[in-house]
Amino acid sequence: MVALAGPRAVADSATGWWYQPGFPSGRGGAVALVYVGMALLGLAWLGLGRLVATRDWRQPPDARAAARAPRVGDLLLIGGLWLLPVALGPVLFSRDVYSYLAQGTILHLGLNPYHDTPAVLAQHGGAHVLNAVSPFWRHTTAPYGPLFLALVSVVVGITGSHLVAGVLVIRALELVGIVLLAVYLPRLARALGTDPARAIWLALLSPLMVFELVSAGHNDVLMIGLLVAGVAVAVEGRPLQGIAVCALAATIKVPALAGAVFIALAWARAEPSPRQAVKLICAAAAAVVGVLAAVSVISGLGVSWLSGSVFSAPAKVRLAITPATGVGWTVASLMHDLGLSVNARSLESAFGAVAAGLTVVAGLWLLYRTRIATLVPMLGTFLLVAAAGGPAAWPWYFTWGVVLLAPCPGPQRSVGLAVALALAVFLVKPGGILALPLSTAPLVLVVYALVALTAWYLRRQRGGDSGPAGRRDQSLADGARRALVRT
Numbered sequence: 001m002v003a004l005a006g007p008r009a010v011a012d013s014a015t016g017w018w019y020q021p022g023f024p025s026g027r028g029g030a031v032a033l034v035y036v037g038m039a040l041l042g043l044a045w046l047g048l049g050r051l052v053a054t055r056d057w058r059q060p061p062d063a064r065a066a067a068r069a070p071r072v073g074d075l076l077l078i079g080g081l082w083l084l085p086v087a088l089g090p091v092l093f094s095r096d097v098y099s100y101l102a103q104g105t106i107l108h109l110g111l112n113p114y115h116d117t118p119a120v121l122a123q124h125g126g127a128h129v130l131n132a133v134s135p136f137w138r139h140t141t142a143p144y145g146p147l148f149l150a151l152v153s154v155v156v157g158i159t160g161s162h163l164v165a166g167v168l169v170i171r172a173l174e175l176v177g178i179v180l181l182a183v184y185l186p187r188l189a190r191a192l193g194t195d196p197a198r199a200i201w202l203a204l205l206s207p208l209m210v211f212e213l214v215s216a217g218h219n220d221v222l223m224i225g226l227l228v229a230g231v232a233v234a235v236e237g238r239p240l241q242g243i244a245v246c247a248l249a250a251t252i253k254v255p256a257l258a259g260a261v262f263i264a265l266a267w268a269r270a271e272p273s274p275r276q277a278v279k280l281i282c283a284a285a286a287a288v289v290g291v292l293a294a295v296s297v298i299s300g301l302g303v304s305w306l307s308g309s310v311f312s313a314p315a316k317v318r319l320a321i322t323p324a325t326g327v328g329w330t331v332a333s334l335m336h337d338l339g340l341s342v343n344a345r346s347l348e349s350a351f352g353a354v355a356a357g358l359t360v361v362a363g364l365w366l367l368y369r370t371r372i373a374t375l376v377p378m379l380g381t382f383l384l385v386a387a388a389g390g391p392a393a394w395p396w397y398f399t400w401g402v403v404l405l406a407p408c409p410g411p412q413r414s415v416g417l418a419v420a421l422a423l424a425v426f427l428v429k430p431g432g433i434l435a436l437p438l439s440t441a442p443l444v445l446v447v448y449a450l451v452a453l454t455a456w457y458l459r460r461q462r463g464g465d466s467g468p469a470g471r472r473d474q475s476l477a478d479g480a481r482r483a484l485v486r487t
Helices: 002-010 026-052 063-068 072-088 096-108 118-123 127-132 146-159 163-192 196-204 207-215 220-235 239-250 254-269 274-299 309-316 323-337 344-369 372-389 395-405 415-427 438-463 466-486
Strands: none
Touching: 002 026, 002 072, 002 207, 026 072, 026 196, 026 207, 026 415, 072 163, 072 196, 072 207, 096 118, 096 127, 096 146, 096 163, 118 127, 127 163, 146 163, 146 274, 163 196, 163 207, 163 220, 196 395, 196 415, 207 220, 207 395, 207 415, 220 239, 220 254, 220 372, 220 395, 239 254, 239 274, 254 274, 254 344, 254 372, 323 344, 323 372, 323 438, 344 372, 372 395, 395 415, 415 438
16 A cells, blocks of 8 residues: 555655556545555554464464464565565655665766765756755765765666666665564574564564665665674674674664674673783774775775764754754743743754763763673664664664664563554655654653653563563573673
């Protein structure tokens, strides 16, 4: 339903899709059909999660539960069937993929996408590609890593200025991330002593993955696929190889570099002497620098990708769901109501700096607590904090942490997390615009506060129950201990 109604729902004048079904009710009916399809898939996903939960994967399954509960192979088949229509359908929920094509075209022309904006294509016969880029991003340099831009440059060399073909090939490239998740999520879950089927269901089949990543063609799916692969390889007993893979993921998008840092520190603490710990840290740093240098040289971009745009471009977006922006806008509105003149953007920037500082503090605290046994949940938590504390908290950014929390016992059984993933897709309209205007920021902050209080209350209630919590901690410790023995 979503793929069928997509071409009419976005009403994209710059890009005509390869099919254009007609609806008697026009664009309004197509948009309604998209939302109905999204709701049905969300309900199907939640129902599938209940089926997955009917079987205890560690024990011989009951005959009835075994007949009803899907296994990893079943889930991968279902996920493939869900992803196929949106992978072949029009671009929905974002226009970033057209920015990818524009930046790849710039690199293909021999220019530098970290110095030249998509607007330069108007002077090089690329007006067709430029028109598909959101006007908001036409004068912004690339915020992505050199490996990704080099891959898109190859795509442009194959498809030329044909936008539909370019989108389909980029989606095929992004599906490599899906394959990596399908392979390494179960391995990571088994290493941690948790249910591989629940990990696949929560991370790979969620509506957020189907719509916000695959349908939109976001490069985050390739980054998190490599990130999970790197963490899984490390937990299985090969930390240096895992660090190198995480560094490779950072050449898609920089946040993946956190994986290399957490892995290095966790394994350094497991070394029997300070000298060996320092030796491992040096080897880890050499692996990261070697991967980054190799990609920088091969891509032809050198160190120019380490520019301010990699970090500053997201700050141009003002979203009501970004905590720093929401607080700044709300405080400015309250001061305005009191008769005080204040610049809302200045306040938002100030609170953004505070949020960045708190993110760093949270990262240092999580690093301090990180051991091999707690590497995966600590890294996943940090990536969630980084997504919320960044300059723009788009819903799909939270998949950075969700894919790592999915193999952990608590998140696998969290009803609240599952419902949040099912509802998050409705925050972005099919055309890629946030459904909540900036004026709803106070309401969003109230929701955040209620969620935080509820989480704190539930955590406090579970604090006295050491049974399940102890078993979950022991499961993580046992998995990490096995990896350390192999190392």
